[in-house]
Amino acid sequence: MKDFRKTALKNGISGEVYDRAFKGITSPDQWVLDKASYQPEFKAPVWQYFDNRVQKRAVERGKKEKEKLQPWLDKIEQRFGVNPNILLAIWSVESSYGGILDNQNVMRSVIRSLATLAYADPQRKKFGRQQLLSALKILQSGDIDESHLTGSWAGAMGHTQFIPTSYQAYAVDMDGDGKRDIWNSIPDALGTAASLLSNNGWRKGETWGYEVTIPDRKLPAGKLTIGEWEKLGVKRANGEPFPRKSDKAELKLPDGRGGPAFLMLKNFFVIKRYNNSDRYATAIGLLADQIGGAPGLVHDWKRPFTRIDSAQVEELQKLLKDKGFYKGEIDGKAGSGTRKAIEAFEKSAGVDVQGYPSLEVLELLQSQ
Numbered sequence: 001m002k003d004f005r006k007t008a009l010k011n012g013i014s015g016e017v018y019d020r021a022f023k024g025i026t027s028p029d030q031w032v033l034d035k036a037s038y039q040p041e042f043k044a045p046v047w048q049y050f051d052n053r054v055q056k057r058a059v060e061r062g063k064k065e066k067e068k069l070q071p072w073l074d075k076i077e078q079r080f081g082v083n084p085n086i087l088l089a090i091w092s093v094e095s096s097y098g099g100i101l102d103n104q105n106v107m108r109s110v111i112r113s114l115a116t117l118a119y120a121d122p123q124r125k126k127f128g129r130q131q132l133l134s135a136l137k138i139l140q141s142g143d144i145d146e147s148h149l150t151g152s153w154a155g156a157m158g159h160t161q162f163i164p165t166s167y168q169a170y171a172v173d174m175d176g177d178g179k180r181d182i183w184n185s186i187p188d189a190l191g192t193a194a195s196l197l198s199n200n201g202w203r204k205g206e207t208w209g210y211e212v213t214i215p216d217r218k219l220p221a222g223k224l225t226i227g228e229w230e231k232l233g234v235k236r237a238n239g240e241p242f243p244r245k246s247d248k249a250e251l252k253l254p255d256g257r258g259g260p261a262f263l264m265l266k267n268f269f270v271i272k273r274y275n276n277s278d279r280y281a282t283a284i285g286l287l288a289d290q291i292g293g294a295p296g297l298v299h300d301w302k303r304p305f306t307r308i309d310s311a312q313v314e315e316l317q318k319l320l321k322d323k324g325f326y327k328g329e330i331d332g333k334a335g336s337g338t339r340k341a342i343e344a345f346e347k348s349a350g351v352d353v354q355g356y357p358s359l360e361v362l363e364l365l366q367s368q
Helices: 002-010 015-022 030-037 046-051 056-080 084-095 110-120 122-141 164-170 186-199 226-231 266-271 278-291 310-322 336-349 359-367
Strands: 209-213 223-225 248-252 261-264
Touching: 002 015, 002 110, 002 122, 015 110, 015 122, 030 110, 046 278, 056 084, 056 186, 056 278, 056 310, 084 186, 084 278, 110 122, 122 164, 164 186, 209 248, 223 226, 226 248, 266 278, 310 336, 310 359, 336 359
Parallel strands: none
Antiparallel strands: 209 261, 223 248, 248 261
């Protein structure tokens, strides 16, 4: 790390800022290394990804936050042209409306986390050093002090989870207090998310995509105009007309032909600049629409079980914990830990082992 001090000074970081940032940091954070090396045993099925993000509780909380923050959301929309529902959906997915920031098990010193990646993780060495320099520049700017410079294991920071280089590129002081504080100021955090989307080509007043029905024949890949898709037999799933026939769109089938189909517009690809994943951008769009009052999907995800909502998943987790099958958090999200616990319970109950967070499993737990 002594060599890195020289690098930091060469990049304009003062010795005083560097020494203050690293005070008390004497060893890598093993938890960060464990997170960095973790490989999920299976890729989450499509329905699981969306059920954990586009759910009743997230929609209801989003509507409440919208009401509470309406004057700020109006100001942000006036400045950046980004739909407030999209910002609320990003806030929900990134940090559970800030809830994750209070979780001391997850939030770590950004400096220590990035130094760990820079010097103890060969795969992320370049990323760690680049982000560490940016984090030091954030400290030097005075936007936040080192005791509050916290983030995820990979250095994603604040309510809207910005890595340091993205923060430097897009952070804004929305509330006018002289600091770009995405940790403590919700207007700054949401304004910063809007700044990223706006700077990457967000189209004001346009949506991200449409749920559609498709004909039972091969369709072309790539982008066509909405009018061209219509001629091929693609229609809006809710039966309404498309507003603009000249918009270019790309057909996406996240769950194959048997699941929901979407025509994705320019704003979908802008959301992917936040997180380069089709699933992520689709989840943000669907959650945003429901926060805005739209109904859910016309054609739902293919699930091999009866779906339960997040409150019921919490009840399922509590019952599994009480019976000694589950050790994770009671968070209403059915991740791999919950699914393993369900499998263990099903095995002990002598039923088919499937591992689904289903109404059937919940009722079986309740009956025992």
